[in-house]
Amino acid sequence: MSTTSTQPDLLYSEEEEALRAAVRDLLTDHCDAAGVIARTESDAPHDLEAWKALADGMGLAGLLVPEAKGGQGATHREAAVVLEELGRAVAPVPFLTSAVVATEALLAFPHSRLRSSGGTPIADDLLAELASGRAIGALAVALNVPAGGAYPVVRHENGSLHGELTGVADAAVADVLLVPADDGGLYAVRSDAVTVTPQASLDLTRPVAKVVLDGAPGRLLGDAEPAVRRALRAGAGLLASEQFGLADWALTETVRYLKERKQFNRPVGGFQALKHRLAQLWLEVVNLRAAARNAADALASGEHGEEVAVAVAVAQAYAAPVAVRAAEEALQLHGGIGMTWEHPVHLYLKRAKADSIAYGTAGVHRSAVAELVDLQAP
Template structure:
C-alpha cells in the first residue's frame, strides 16, 4: 500500500473569492466617499482625517476589527483580509487611520490583556495610536517616557495620526505599555511631507495611565505587522500609478498618435509592470506569513526591502509621464508621490530591512 503523496507546503498567495468580494466592497465605498478633490481639499483644511469615511469603514463594514478574534469583539479574520483593505486604501490615498489603529495599535493590544480597550478599537468606536515614532523599524530602538506613580512624563515625536486618536499606547521606562486618554496629553502638529498621514509631537505632563502589558513584545509585534501590511498599501499605490499612467498615455496624443504608442514609453511601462507584479508577490507573501506565523520575519523584511523603491518609482513615473498636468496641485498624482516618499521611511527604510534580512538568513556582508 502506497503512502500519501508529497504535501504541498507552499503558501497560496492568490486572492480568494472572499478577499475579492471584500476588495469590491471597499473599492465601491471609496469610489463614492473618497474622491481625489476631496482628499486634496482636506489636506488644505488643516483637518486631513476623514472621520466620516473611517466610521463607514470601521462601524459600517466592521473592518477595524479584522485582526481581532471574535471572542474579543472582532471579526476573527486574518492579515490577508487586512492586506486587501490596505491595498484599496493605498489606491485611494485614503486619509483614515487604518494602518495606525486597526493594525499597529490593535496588534500592540493583542500582545497584552486590555480586552475592553481592544474591543473598542475593533468596533471602531475609538481610534488607537501606538506612540512610537513612525520611522522605527521592527526591533528598532524607540523612545520611552518616565512613569511615576501611575502617571507619565515626557515627549514623543513623529507619532502618526495622533491628532485623530482617542487613546494613545505609550511605552514607559519601567518596561510597561500604558494606555493614555488623548485629552490628557498635548498633541502638536509637525510638518509632514504626506499630509494624508500627519505626524505630531505628543507631550505628557503627569498624564494618568493604565498599564496594558509589557512594552517590548507588544511594540515588536505591532511594528512587524505594520511593516508587513504597509507593503500592501504601497502595492495599491503603485497599481494606481501604473493603471492611471497607462490610461492617460492611451488618451494623450502627440504628432497625431497616442503617446503610449512610442516604444521608449512602452519600455518604461513594461519595466514598471514587472516591478509591480513582483511587489504584489512580496506583499502577499508578507500578509500570508503574518496570518500563518511561518517565516514571518523573513517575509516582512523581503516585502519592505522591495516595496518602497517600487512605490516611489511608480509614483515618479506617473508624475513624469503625465507631463505638465501631473505638475498641477489639482491632479492627485502629487498625493501618491508624497505618500510613496513618506512610506519609504515608515517602519524602517528598505536598507534597514535588507540588513535585517541578511542577518536572518546568515548572509554576511563582504
C-alpha cells in the same frame, strides 16, 4: 476566512475579492481625489466620515480582532486587501495605525491579569472599543521606527507619565495612545490627558504629531517590548500591501493617460521608449504584489518566528523603491498636468516617499534579511 498551508497560496480568494470590491465601492463614494486634496489644505486632513463607514458600517476596524473579543476574526490577508484599496485611494483614514498597529499591540496581551474595574482585561476592553469603531488607537512610537529598533520612552513616576514623543502617526485623531515607559511597561493613555501638536509632514494624508505627557495617567497593559515589536512587524508587513496598491494605481492611471494623450497626432503610449519603461515598471509592480502577499500570508499564519521576519523584511526591502519609482514615473509621464496641485498624483508621490521610511527604510530591511539568512549585508 483564509487558511494557511505549508505551501502558501498567494492568489486572492473569492472572499478577498468580494471584500476588495466592497471597499473600492465605498472609497469611490466617500474618498474621491478632489475631496482628499481639499482636506490636505484644511486643518482636518483625516476623513472621519469615510473612517466611520469603514469601521462602523463595514466592521473593518476590528478585522484582526478575534470574534470572541468583538472583532471580525479575519486574518492579515484580508487586512492586506483593505490596505491595497486604501493605497489606491490614498485614503486619509487611520486603518493602518489603529486597526493594524495599535490592535496588534493590544493582541500581545491575550491573558493579561491587569483588569479594569469591570473585571475584564484592560487590553480586551480597548480592543472592543477599537474593533467597534468607538475609538481610534495609535501606538505612540515614531513612524520611522522598525520592528526591533530602539524607540523613545517616557518617564513613569508616582503613577503618572512624563515626557514627549515625536513623529507619532495619526495621533491627532487617536482617542487612546499606547505609550511605552521607562519602567518597561506599555500604558494606555486617553488623548484628553495629553497635548498633541501637529508636526510638518511630507504626506499630508497621514500626518504625524508630537505628543507631550505632563503627569498623564495611564493604565498599564503589560510589557512594552514584545508588544511594540509585534505591532511594528505587522505594520511593516502590511504596509507593503498599501505600497502595492499605490504603485498599481500609478501604473494603471499612467497607462490610461498615455493612451489618451497625443503627440504628432498619435497616442503617446504607442512610443516604443515609453512602452519599455511601462513594461519594466509593470514587472516590478507584479513582483511587489507577490512580496506583499507573501508577507501578509506569513503574518496570517499566526507565527512570529524567523520565517515571518524574513517575509516582512523582504517585502519592505522591495516595496519602498518600487512604490516611489511608480509614483515618480506617473508624475513625469503625466507631463504638465501631473505637476498641478489639482491632479492627485502628487498625493501618491508624497505617500510613497513617506512610506519609504515608515517602519524602517529599505536599507534597514535589506540588512535585516542579510542577518536573518546569514548573508553579508550589502
